[in-house]
Amino acid sequence: MLPGVSRALFSSSVRLRFPRCISRRPLAVRQLSSSSPRLARYARFDPEHPLDMRRWDTGMKVVAGVIVGGGVYYVIHLEQVPETGRWRFMDINPKFEAKLAETAREELLAEFKGKTLPPNHPLTRHVRRVVTRILESSNLGTLSSPEHRIVSPEQVLEDLWEPQLRSESETPPGAGGRVWNLLVVNDDKIVNAMASYGSIVVFTGILPVARDEAGLAAILGHEIGHVVARHASERYSEAKVFIFLAYLLELTGLDFGFARMLTTLLYSLPNSRTQEFEADKIGLTLSSKACYDPRSAPEMFARLGKLDEGYLNISFLNTHPTSDKRIKQLEDMLPEAYALQAATPECGDSLRDSLGAFRDTFARGFNKDNESASWRWG
Numbered sequence: 001m002l003p004g005v006s007r008a009l010f011s012s013s014v015r016l017r018f019p020r021c022i023s024r025r026p027l028a029v030r031q032l033s034s035s036s037p038r039l040a041r042y043a044r045f046d047p048e049h050p051l052d053m054r055r056w057d058t059g060m061k062v063v064a065g066v067i068v069g070g071g072v073y074y075v076i077h078l079e080q081v082p083e084t085g086r087w088r089f090m091d092i093n094p095k096f097e098a099k100l101a102e103t104a105r106e107e108l109l110a111e112f113k114g115k116t117l118p119p120n121h122p123l124t125r126h127v128r129r130v131v132t133r134i135l136e137s138s139n140l141g142t143l144s145s146p147e148h149r150i151v152s153p154e155q156v157l158e159d160l161w162e163p164q165l166r167s168e169s170e171t172p173p174g175a176g177g178r179v180w181n182l183l184v185v186n187d188d189k190i191v192n193a194m195a196s197y198g199s200i201v202v203f204t205g206i207l208p209v210a211r212d213e214a215g216l217a218a219i220l221g222h223e224i225g226h227v228v229a230r231h232a233s234e235r236y237s238e239a240k241v242f243i244f245l246a247y248l249l250e251l252t253g254l255d256f257g258f259a260r261m262l263t264t265l266l267y268s269l270p271n272s273r274t275q276e277f278e279a280d281k282i283g284l285t286l287s288s289k290a291c292y293d294p295r296s297a298p299e300m301f302a303r304l305g306k307l308d309e310g311y312l313n314i315s316f317l318n319t320h321p322t323s324d325k326r327i328k329q330l331e332d333m334l335p336e337a338y339a340l341q342a343a344t345p346e347c348g349d350s351l352r353d354s355l356g357a358f359r360d361t362f363a364r365g366f367n368k369d370n371e372s373a374s375w376r377w378g
Contacts, residue, residue, distance in 0.1 A: 083282050092233035101197030117184045119146030124184045127202050130216050137290040141178030195223035214296035217287040225282030231275045272319040291347035294337035298330040
């Protein structure tokens, strides 16, 4: 290697020369600043934003307060129906229920004065036998003695309705349990029965449609189911929500009449139909536990549905579901109802008869138009 070349390569004093075509510019340095630009704004707290409460007038603040307060009140009064698990708004306490029951009882006695059948009448004994069987089989209480005066609602409602229909290990119904009142009204033109706050009213017009004890048990189980689920108190609670929603819709500029109609269609009527489905379910449970043939429930509602034929039936405008939907739900529940009877020792004999009829029914297909049964009052 040449001495000159060696010194040129290994000497620390050698300088690298860049071509003139490559310019050497100083590196750009970004200055850090602890203060934000003067014109920057945080959009979330934009003073021009419509949700900025500083721009609200007194009226808007009042409306907002009412909505928030109403929402909180609604949420803290939500509860589940023990028998079905449905969530609902309920702000009626048992003491107020007793006052409502007293008023309802007095109105019933005044309305049907002179129209009720005596306790020793065959139809009264027929109805009384079915009601007693349903109440005592589920530990819901007993009927008041026909020799004594009608008991007060305070006695009926002194205990809260037990969510799970009470276990058999608890106090027997006759030992200080709830006492129900029964009125059988002699009116063949009214095809109806109802129950509210411990009072049961049966019109004689429903008996030919019921045909026998099992059919009557399907009807009375449904009506007693309304009481067990406290549907009357729920409707009183719903009325407050109804008025509140109608008022809010009116604040948006809607006419109060239109707002009320809209709230009825979207809130009140759907809730009413839900309650009817719920009472059907609870009623089938009650009548099945009382050892009545569960198959009688869908057959009974099929007969009731025939009474509505020829009338305009728009489902979303009705307080009650259509008969077809109710029958379908009851049919779907039949296996569960028969399983409940199988777990009830008192239903041994009737269960064997019911299962035989159940197999025969599904072997030939469920006949909704079956009208071959005879009227039996025994």
